Amino acid sequence: MNKTRKLMGFAAALAFAMVMLPAAAFADTTQYDLFVNGEQFTSEKLTIECGEGTATYDPATHTLTLDNASITNAIDYGGIHSNLTGDLTIALQGNNSITLDDNMGIMAAGNIEITGPGNLAINVTGENKDGISVAGNGNVSVRETSLAVNAPGGIGIASDGTVSFDNAQVTSAALHAGIDAINLIIENGSVVDISATEDGRNAAFISPRDGATGGNIRISNSNVMAKSVFPGLFADGNLAVNGASVQSTSAANSALWASGDLTISGNAHVTLDGKYPSGCNGNFTVYAAEIDAKNTNVENIPAISDNPTIGNDFDLTCAVAVDSEGATINLIEHDGAEQARGFLHLYKNIHFVTGEKSATYSFPFTKVVKKGGDIAPKPQEFELEISNVGVGQIEDYTDVTVTATVTTNGAGEYEGLLTIQGPKSQIRDITCEGFCVREKNTGVANWTYSDAVYQIFCNEYEIATDGQSAIQFSYDIFPVQLVETDNGAFYEKTQDTPVASMTFENVYTEKAAPAANDKPATDNKPGANTKPAANNKPAAGNIPQTSDNSALAIEFAVLLMAAGALTIAIAAKKMRKRRDVR
Structure with a gap:
């Protein structure tokens, strides 16, 4: 019986211990x-x-x-x-x-x-x-x-x-x-x-x-x-x-x-x-x-299987070949760049270089100079700048050159050209969605600068001449203004009809200094003999009684009254001090 109790007690203790163990002890290993x-x-x-x-x-x-x-x-x-x-x-x-x-x-x-x-x-x-x-x-x-x-x-x-x-x-x-x-x-x-x-x-x-x-x-x-x-x-x-x-x-x-x-x-x-x-x-x-393609076969087999097509915006700038007899041929000097483009696949060894074509787009503008002051406008150089280009920012195009300056000399109208020159693909990116042109304000004194803004849209088209095609471009120029919308500020056309040229007006506003003869004459000063004579001064005992002397007497009386009042105030103050002492 005692043995049975001991076994039952051990079982109970074991069960209690199992209950007390954390659940993680029974979790399977992953x-x-x-x-x-x-x-x-x-x-x-x-x-x-x-x-x-x-x-x-x-x-x-x-x-x-x-x-x-x-x-x-x-x-x-x-x-x-x-x-x-x-x-x-x-x-x-x-x-x-x-x-x-x-x-x-x-x-x-x-x-x-x-x-x-x-x-x-x-x-x-x-x-x-x-x-x-x-x-x-x-x-x-x-x-x-x-x-x-x-x-x-x-x-x-x-x-x-x-x-x-x-x-x-x-x-x-x-x-x-x-x-x-x-x-x-x-x-x-x-x-x-x-x-x-x-x-x-x-x-x-x-x-x-x-x-x-x-x-x-x-x-x-x-x-x-x-x-x-x-x-x-x-x-x-x-x-x-x-x-x-x-x-x-x-x-x-x-x-x-x-x-x-x-x-x-x-x-x-x-x-x-x-x-x-x-x-x-x-x-x-x-x-x-x-x-640089080379064929090492002993047979006269070309290095390139078929003639490559060179992209429209690119030129063949170098093409040197080695023929089956080992002779070196400058294909561009021998046949010209256009003909050489068709011979690249004919040689065992061929080394050629292609580069992007350069494009130049030019747009006219008129500079109007007016006289707004007294002096004729002095010679001055003005410059235009472009912004809101099609892709990215104009500052991103380090290979592109923008020139648009004109030098004026006096009032009148002056014609100029805004020119954008650089790799053709970059020029296309700048112009593809239109771009804006404004005058650069350089802050030269006495000049007002134009606030006109224009937007230019370019179009490329292909023409055929003598059996060959060439890419041409056209453009439209519109005056625009900045308009605030719910989605931000945008330039919008102020008219639906394009203009032939951009116009920018400047006014020279310098004023002339006063002329020398407008100053007071120096010989109009009073002469020395016009001073009052000494013997014309009034005698000391004969001062005339004028209204000014009467005013002086009144002011003196007022001062005497003020002094009397001050004396009475001081005396009253002393009396208060004596009362305080008692």
Whole structure:
């Protein structure tokens, strides 16, 4: 019986203790679908040791931070293996590395972004083992960091989505492709070096798959080097290079190729080196650029597949070719700039430069000077200024020159021209939605300045002459005034009919100083002999009794009365003091 009681007491105590334990003690440990260095992250283990560094996961932000991590192990595929359904950010601190034999560097089921002030080096070996592989239409973004990938048996960076480099330093060397993705974007000062060594492969193979759209390469304001056996850069869609430096090399094929359109602009510098012509199946258009294309084939094969179209606002400024016999030809000097535009695709080596055309728009104005004072208007320089331009502010256009001055000399009318000169595209941006013109008030004394404001609208149109087209422009000038509305102040026309010229009126208002002969004559001063004679003064005892003397007597009497009153007041005060003493 006692034993039974003891057991019952123990059970009761155990039950009480279980009730008192916190609920968290019974909670299940959360396991995250993220593995690093052969270990899985859980709610109880958010930091994994990686050599002398660490890998830390923040499930709230889906951020994996590598801090001097050295990853050398893998459970399944990948030193970093993510099956997370959301995005994964890999933040780099210090020097980090993934080094594996016969395995992948990073495997992910969704989007990944690699960023941070540190760097990451991935070295993996093994047949078909990729440095980074992202499935499920996942994108790979490398932003403001440094990444180096070496995958001699596979692909450097493979993605079923878009690979983008934003202000990043990236090297990707592999067997089949440095980058294999649906789209490729390289921008904002990135420096990218990609290569592939397998026969028939590309440093960048960009093509849509599984019915997805894409196949486009866009490179802007960056430095790119691509080298492979087949085209270093291959786009199954369009390829655009804007303001970048691109070197693309092929050991056995075209240096660069696009199945769609090829566009080079923004003063890009493109160097092409291959054994077959570079180009595209679509439209090859060059704006502002420098292109140096070379064909290394022993056969006499041109460096460019088809003649590029040079944009309407651009000119061919340099074109030097090397023919099959090694002779150098200056095409512009030999054939003229217009003819040379049609010969760029005929030579094994061609180096040509295009630049934006300059445009000049001029608009008449009349300066009216009037005399508003006593003096004729002096010579004066007047200047106009423009504002409310179509795109941005006029101060943004440092390559554009605006001149609108006229020097006057006296009253009258003076004709002048407002001239806007600069790159044609910038001139178009300034004038595309109209712009305002007013006189600049420089504050010169004696001048009033005009408060007239005009708005000018420009129109471009194409005319055909002798079988060739040329762009002309026309304009309309309207006087305007500033009108306050619920949405702010805007200039509105004061009339519906345009004027032929702008008119600005100024008035010179200086007054003449008084003439010298208007001053009092100096010889009209009283003579010395006109002073009263000494013997004409009244005698001391014979002062005449005048009304002024009577007034003096009255004032003297008033003073005597005031003195008497003051004496009485003082006496009364002394008497009060004596009473106070008693």
